[in-house]
Amino acid sequence: MRVHFIAIGGSAMHNLALALHEKGDQVTGSDDAIFEPSKSRLENKGLLPEEMGWFSNKINSDIDAVILGMHAKEDNPELQRAQELGLKIYSYPEFLYEQSKDKTRVVIGGSHGKTTITSMILHVLHYHDKEVDFMVGAQLEGFDTMVHLTEDNDFMLLEGDEYLSSPIDRRPKFHLYQPNIALLSGIAWDHINVFPTFENYIEQFQLFTESMVNGSILVYNEEDPVVKQIAEGATKPTRKHPYFTPEYFVENGETFLVTPEGDMPIEVFGKHNLSNLAGAKWICQHMGIDEEDFYEAISTFKGASKRLEKIGEVRGTLAYKDFAHSPSKVKATTTAVKEQFPEKQLVACLELHTYSSLDEEFLQQYKNALDAADKAIVFYSPEAVQLKRLNEINSDQIAEAFQHKNLKVYTNPQLFQEYLKTEAFVNSVVLFMSSGNYGGLDFDQVKEWL
The missing domain is CATH 3.40.50.720 (NAD(P)-binding Rossmann-like Domain)
Structure with missing residues (x-):
């Protein structure tokens, strides 16, 4: 072709x-x-x-x-x-559906967690040499590309993004996949430039469940009240499997998952990631991997690129970067790092980079999102605000929105980098959260500065 x-x-x-x-x-x-x-x-x-x-x-x-x-x-x-x-003109999701219409389509949806859950599933399947077609939103260790297509594989695993399909197709991408098996991880308002109200945003997930084929299977996070309501009201799936955060504990900076086989150390951490793991386990079981084999494989999962990815460790101080940018993701990631390293000072750096995060009204959604951090740094570019044709925001508005007692705001990339170079980070964790790069920050240099 x-x-x-x-x-x-x-x-x-x-x-x-x-x-x-x-x-x-x-x-x-x-x-x-x-x-x-x-x-x-x-x-x-x-x-x-x-x-x-x-x-x-x-x-x-x-x-x-x-x-x-x-x-x-x-x-x-x-x-x-x-x-x-x-x-014949296809949008990206239309073409993926065309390539997988004769396969069993497994779609992972939700405002947050979908890349990590998809990555976990792929890791487990790869560990057990189970070949599937896939599309995932991050580069994974052991995989050459984020998309893999064949004529022969039975399953197609798809990360289900709710953003628009193409300039001439304004439908959310995940409405086009028509899953046989689906998962909903959690819902928190995002993409306000496309979905101006929370009700409008929620409706996209309701439509997603109605796009599932008859007799399908829906796995859902029952700890999220909005997801629970949508899942319980869904009519297309004939089987529904709720999941919840499994039992775990943190000891000396290491997370242990409580399993029927005993306490198992795992590489990922944070309540949100343990919840993601529970959802991934259900999906893997529906794809032919039993529970014991799942645990064996998931113990070696180190995470997807830019999802709580460790940058380095120098004399007891650690640095991580994470793709978190929406309020719920920021709060979950910050809380997870503090829980993992309670004895260390947590310095949380957040870049406001997306259309939603730079909107003066949506900014209020970030209240208490950085509360788990001992020090909070917010970076944004006034030029980005202008490019997105939004009303100007200032440091006072950001301070009012976040309500953090120890917050600094930077708008100049050089001044932010100077802070990182000169601050004495002793027994600390420095966490970088953004879908951007702080105006040109080279993360390879961060370890050197620490």
Whole structure:
């Protein structure tokens, strides 16, 4: 099959391009800017466009499928040419469904935890040599790409993102997968630029359960009241399996999971990650992995990239980075680190980077999110606020929103880095939470500064 990607450089898009190339399809693509690591990975496989930009002459009737990324606009010249020729145009999730419509589709959904749960499941399946097709939102140890497609595998495991599918398809991605088995981890309002009210946001998850095939299985977090209500009201699944945080304890900076086989040390930590583990166990059992085999495999799971990822440890001071940015994720991550290292000073650094986090009204949702930290640092870029065409915010508004007694606000990347270089972090844990990079912070240098 000949496939052309419009906006091939995105994190998800370039991984799909690599997966199709690996599968033997003929892949081409365009983009107006491609950054690392996408650039090198595409270049290594001969898929990097020769020049940046959009070129309508790249589109012809020999193309079997065009895959349209969110980075493209509705007036993109390649998209317009494809429409003129009547070519089949897919959004990213549409194409994944097309590739998996004859397989058992397992979809992991929720506002938070879905990448970690999907990663846990993949780790366990990989540990036991069980081959499945998959799409996950983070790079995993032992896997070359975040997307894997075959003709033969029985299962397709999909991380179910609730964000929009493409510039010309405004449906949430996870509405298109039609799962046979699904999981809902937790719901906390996000993407306010698309879902302006919490009620509107919740509705997307209700629609997700109704998109499941008849006779399907729904695994859900019964400790989340909104998820519990949605799951109990769902009509398509004929089997429903609630899960809850399993028993565990922390001893000398190590987390132990209480299992029927005895207390088992695990690499990940935090109540939210133990909850994720419980959900992953249910899904693995539905995919043919028994409980004992699950525990054996999960004990070696170190986490997904940027999900409570350890940067380094120097003379009793540790540094972690995490993708957390929404209020519920920030609170869960900060609490988890403090619980794991109660004797250490916790310095929690949060970058306000997303549209929601920089909105002056949504900012109030962060109240008490950093309470577990001994010191709290909030970084944001006024330029990012302007680019997103939002009302300006200031340090007083941030202090009022977070309600933390020991909070500092930085808007200058150099001053923030100077703080990291000069502060005496003794017996501390420094936690970086962001979906960005604090205006150019090199995490490889952080260990050196500590």
